[in-house]
Amino acid sequence: MRRITLPRMGYSYIGFRAVFDALGHEFVEPPPITKRTIDLGVKYAPEFACFPFKITLGSLIEALSTGKVDTIITAGGIGPCRYGFYGVMYEKILKEELGFDFDFILLDPPIKPYGNMKKVWDIVLKWKGELSWREFILRLTKGFKLAWRKLKKVEDLEALILKKRAWVKDISKVEDLFNEAIRKINLSMDLDEVDAIYKEAKDSIEAIPDDRGDVLKVGIVGEIYTILEPFSNLNTERLLNERGVEIERSVWTTEFIEYNVFPGLPFPLKQMVGWKGKDDIVKYSKPFLNEFVGGHGRESVAHTVMFKERGFDGVVHILPFSCMPEVVARGILERVGRELDFPILSLSFDEFTGEAGLITRIEAFIDLLRMRRRMAA
Numbered sequence: 349m350r351r352i353t354l355p356r357m358g359y360s361y362i363g364f365r366a367v368f369d370a371l372g373h374e375f376v377e378p379p380p381i382t383k384r385t386i387d388l389g390v391k392y393a394p395e396f397a398c399f400p401f402k403i404t405l406g407s408l409i410e411a412l413s414t415g416k417v418d419t420i421i422t423a424g425g426i427g428p429c430r431y432g433f434y435g436v437m438y439e440k441i442l443k444e445e446l447g448f449d450f451d452f453i454l455l456d457p458p459i460k461p462y463g464n465m466k467k468v469w470d471i472v473l474k475w476k477g478e479l480s481w482r483e484f485i486l487r488l489t490k491g492f493k494l495a496w497r498k499l500k501k502v503e504d505l506e507a508l509i510l511k512k513r514a515w516v517k518d519i520s521k522v523e524d525l526f527n528e529a530i531r532k533i534n535l536s537m538d539l540d541e542v543d544a545i546y547k548e549a550k551d552s553i554e555a556i557p558d559d560r561g562d563v564l565k566v567g568i569v570g571e572i573y574t575i576l577e578p579f580s581n582l583n584t585e586r587l588l589n590e591r592g593v594e595i596e597r598s599v600w601t602t603e604f605i606e607y608n609v610f611p612g613l614p615f616p617l618k619q620m621v622g623w624k625g626k627d628d629i630v631k632y633s634k635p636f637l638n639e640f641v642g643g644h645g646r647e648s649v650a651h652t653v654m655f656k657e658r659g660f661d662g663v664v665h666i667l668p669f670s671c672m673p674e675v676v677a678r679g680i681l682e683r684v685g686r687e688l689d690f691p692i693l694s695l696s697f698d699e700f701t702g703e704a705g706l707i708t709r710i711e712a713f714i715d716l717l718r719m720r721r722r723m724a725a
């Protein structure tokens with residue numbers, strides 16, 4: 349039995365926990381991100397590393413420091429941005445500089461020169477452990493099914509509170525119901541139970557009476573880590589909700605898996621999981637950006653155009669300072685905003701970002717959106 353952890357990114361750990369619990373390994377939950385996590389990452393990461401790298405490095409240091417972890421698992425990448433370097437750098441810093449002893453499993457795409465089928469096979473053997481092949485396949489199937497259901501239900505609840513919090517003055521009631529549901533879903537090992545927890549929480553949250561009017565609608569686009577991990581963006585979505593702004597995110601963990609893992613599946617598995625392709629992203633980004641620029645850069649442009657077409661009041665673009673794909677997208681979004689007459693606020697984050705300056709920019713943006721609504725009425 350392995351004692352496994354991974355870097356924390358929002359609630360994605362809930363899905364991984366389901367898989368490793370089903371296989372009989374012990375999943376060590378990465379601690380919530382705090383200022384200490386960021387300080388640790390900043391201390392040991394290269395100065396110009398991406399902000400998400402610094403945070404996730406800090407998260408791994410905290411998990412390893414508990415002494416409960418013997419295996420780290422993380423995804424690799426093939427660029428063109430710096431994500432492909434994360435795995436190599438984690439291993440070098442954590443083992444060579446900090447002296448931690450652990451087994452490192454890097455999930456690189458199984459294509460040369462990044463990875464190959466031998467590497468995939470080695471990982472399968474590590475996950476299988478002492479289980480028979482029959483037992484391993486049964487448990488793996490159950491684990492993936494449960495993980496997917498949990499991730500979907502958690503994301504549906506997140507999407508719900510990103511809207512609901514804008515309509516109520518006391519958001520603590522909404523958040524209490526949400527947090528309790530997340531806790532229960534995380535611990536459940538039963539599909540029907542997950543569905544029941546979700547339904548009860550959804551009904552209870554929706555039943556809270558709205559007591560605020562004139563709510564704005566804003567879309568969120570940008571870099572996946574900085575959007576999904578609230579501490580990394582100083583809880584920007586909550587700050588918007590508290591000021592009467594309903595939010596719709598364009599980026600989710602399951603969407604990331606659908607876009608990045610499903611395309612690599614062989615026929616007919618791709619058809620079985622219902623992969624729809626990226627035609628909508630290509631179509632909506634094409635007038636402004638006709639290239640893949642890494643990360644979610646192209647998606648940021650496409651989703652901004654979609655939000656405009658759907659009648660949203662504006663878009664908030666969230667990116668880590670110096671993120672290559674999103675810096676490209678930011679330049680293009682300025683043109684999108686001008687040509688479509690659509691307000692876009694770009695917010696970049698790093699370890700030096702302060703809350704006071706962030707709130708000032710958010711409130712000025714909200715004033716602008718309200719003024720446009722009044723003028724259009």
Ligand code: SF4
Nearest residue numbers: 398429431643671672
């Ligand atoms: S998407 Fe941006 S933040 Fe993420 S690895 Fe690439 S360059 Fe770094």
